[in-house]
Amino acid sequence: MRIGVIAIQGDVSEHVESVERALAERGETAEVVTIKHKGIVPTCDGLVFPGGESTTLGRLILREGIAEEIKEAKDKGIPILGTCAGLILLATRGDSQVEKTHQYLLGLMDIKVNRNSFGRQFQSFEVDLDVSVLDSPYNAVFIRAPAILEAGEDVNVLASIDDKIVAAEQDNVLALAFHPELTEDMRIHQYFLDKLFN
Amino acid sequence: MELEKLRHGTELIKRGFAKMQKGGVIMDVTTAEEARIAEEAGAVAVMALHAVPSDIRKAGGVARMADPQVTADIIEAVTIPVMAKARIGHFVEAEILQSLGADMIDESEVLTPADEHFHIDKTEFTVPFVCGARNLGEALRRINEGAAMIRTKGEAGTGDVREAVRHMKQIMGEIRTLKGMTKEELIMYAREIEAPIELVMETAEMERLPVVNFAAGGVATPADAALMMRLGSDGVFVGSGIFKAENPPLMAKAIVEAVNNYDNPEVLAEISKGIGAGMKGISVDSIPEDQVLQTRGW
DSSP states (O other), X not given: OEEEEEOSSSSHHHHHHHHXXXXXXXXXXXXXXXXXXXXXGGGOSEEEEOOSOHHHHHHHHHHTTHHHHHHHHHHTTOOEEEETHHHHHHEEEEOHHHHHTTOOOOOOEEEEEEXXXXXXXXXXXXXXXOOTTSSSOEEXXXXXXXXXXXXXXXXXXXXXXXXXXXXXXXXXXXXXXSOGGGSSOOHHHHHHHHHHHO | OOGGGOEESOHHHHHHHHHTTTTOEEEEESSHXXXXXXXXXXXXXXXXXXXXXXXXXXXXXXXXXXXXXXXHHHHHHOSSOEEEEEETTOHHHHHHHHHHTOSEEEEETTSOOSOSSOOXXXXXXXXXXEEEESSHHHHXXXXXXXXXXXXXXXXXXXXXXXXXXXXXXXXXXXXXXXXTOOHHHHHHHHHHTTOOHHHHHHHHHHTSXXXXXXXXXXXXXXXXXXXXXXXXXXXXXXXXXXXXXXXXXXXXXXXXXXXXTTTOHHHHHHHHTTSXXXXXXXXXXXXXXXXXXXXXXX
16 A cells, blocks of 8 residues: 655645554554656655645646646546645636636636635634544644635535534545644544555 | 635645655746746746846845736746745735735745845745755754755855755754764754754654755856755755856756756756856855855844
8 A cells, every 4th residue: 555645845744644544553554756747747656745835846747747647647537636736726616816827727626716705914813623524623733724605515524613614525525715734633644545555 | 626625825735835846956046038038048946136146246235026917928938937025024025925925925035035034934825835944953043944845054145055065064064963862862962952942852753854855055057056966855946056157048057957867977068068258256265254144144
């Protein structure tokens, strides 16, 4: 089993460490690799798209030729986890900010995203969040976070803050507006790994 | 969701923001137009200031926070995070920048210090801070004051990368020396470098600084940026290097790509071709002692 973390920009090492910790917790061994260039995505059984700056990430996955490979992986049914910037890039459509910057989107999930949905950095927050697939609240860390404004019929909503969707899944794709890799609670990562191991 | 349940400005959020910048290039900009060029090139954030360091150097006099209108215009112009510089110890400039909506404040030695004894108490702010450092002691003192990110100081505005190299090697070397030290030795070492013992122990355990560390000061070419990544920095700040280059949009794009391909000389060669001349620059050893910026900040 091989799990790849897109390592173009953002909090990559935190994701690598979290996946490794989650694997250790469940007593599974798998190789965790970082992906900076094309050719590695097709060898992976699971993909993680970390947080970072979505405009930067979007430009570089195109330039490096990784974008097409991720789309192919999605079609093959490879589980994909996107957090924060990762969520934005998974979306099919975006708000006016996305249009203004001509931002590249992978279009793997039938959602409309709103960037910086909760405001600027001084408005970033932690909160105890109810996530439908977890048995108790999860300390979710939102950093200049996006939110999902509209989700298609096939999208399963897992968590919301007021009318903003902050966690959702569709087929093999799991998208989060917050950062499970910044905390020690591995339940979200375990939920993702369930898709690989079950 | 009740608003009072949201916890703002925690250490986790401040340091987390800095982590999202990793592997990226943060570019100095002085106008909204420059900010758009930086965003288009793939910068992860921009740093708003009234003049790039090389111009601050030429102009002389007292360098202060940029006109808030300029910072506001830059915030309006781009969707990537906007950082802004305040003078060392000038907590009112920092408060103003926070109220404008700056995403991070750089308590910077490039501006003329406002206080020669005390840095800003950064724990009092909701926004995170980045501070300069030349060695492990300076870095940990800044983190102890609440900095969520460190940048090696280099010698800003010169286009001469050697001081950035010196400071990065100094910090990485000091972290390596912690490995294998006993607790008593760490306590003694903390005393020598005038840093809190808890942070020295945390650094020893993590085998890296407890916060993100970017290179800065004198980075002027894609090769310079790649060099700093090879030396272990988490990302790169570029000041005068972009908008004092012959072709800023090309140079900006090339430096972003160089940071992503820092370990591949063949790709770096391609990236570095035909991008026009870098900033002219001045050699660090031609600068009179009273005009050296890196010694500000203790």
